[in-house]
Amino acid sequence: MQETLPAQNLVLIGAGHTNLHIVRMWREQPIPCVSVTLISAFNRATYSGMLPGTLAGLYEPREMEIDLDRLAAASGVRVVYEEAVGLDSAQQHVLLANRPPLRYDVAAIGIGSVPKIPDPLRQQPAVLSIKPMATFHHRLQERLAEVTQDGNETATVSVVIVGGGAAGVEVSFCLHEYLAQRLISAQLHLIERGETILGGSLPKTQQLAREELQRRGIVPHLQQRVADFDGRQLILENGRSLAADIIITATTAAPPPVLSGFDLAKADDGFLATRPTLQSTSAENVFVVGDTATFPANPVPKAGVYAVRQGPVLWENLRRSFQNQPLQEFHPQSSFLSLLATGDGKAIGQYHGRAFHSRWAWKWKDYLDRKFMKLHQVDAPLPEKAANTDSLPPNEASKG
Structure with missing residues (x-):
């Protein structure tokens, strides 16, 4: 009896929470006559919920990482390590930075968002975007080494976190621990354009966060934006000058620049306009998930919890x-x-x-985060030929 070959191609663009759910489910219930390719710029997916805890030394870096080679091999999914720079919906091609286009029958886009960088901070060596998270820890270590070299190990390092939402506040807390554990004298500042940190949260939650910032000596600057930066001094709109050896941007979510190359309908915020079924409003065979999706009729915050909740819906709708x-x-x-x-x-x-x-709140968070990671981390040894197509010739890697 002749083997039935896959007739249709499912391409997952990005290794975010939602697409990883599809890879995991494929291991258990593959869809007949369908092959899957995962496109990722990195060979490890970083779980955003554990990055702050890793900074604080509560986790080893490997604990927040998902080895895509192992997960893909265990699930029978091919993975291409490349950046997707566009999508041609008419030809049904995903455009890649350094390979020929990859054809799809159905695609799911989950490439997330990036912090909105204030103009004065663009192309500045002192500025570290919180994303991509896969490289943040390494970039932070490199920048710290630069500012503490030449006999300046005992000098006070000035760190400015731009963005007083959940990401900025959490990074402020955990970065304070990171520096203290390394005996690095530091002054942290937190800049927020709104009237309060954690805008949209309960007043009591905001109060608890303010008290914790004060206890650690982290200085908040509310209703302020970055007006200028000369590489050493950061100027706020009110004219105040802050020394800034390191600036971390954890600001409002903005569309990744590569989305401009995706010929799909955009929402007013620049993300991809998405139906309640998670389909693009302009292409029924393209699904959009996580931060990449904006629902024009019912906008929701750009938060990882929605990406996680979309996983089962995307899986069912792909089937x-x-x-x-x-x-x-x-x-x-x-x-x-x-x-x-x-x-x-x-x-x-x-x-x-x-x-x-x-403390019990941390134990709760730790339990939930470890539970998520346990679903996606695979300990089994890699087969001799893993699913990674980087070892294949470009033409072979691009076949659907």
């Missing part, structure tokens, strides 16, 4: 799409558990109208 069945709709929850690591074995959280700061 239905290949079987020409009606699709499900994604219904985002109106409220969700929020937990921010403070880096000292505690966490600040809010849930169902209540705010708290405690």
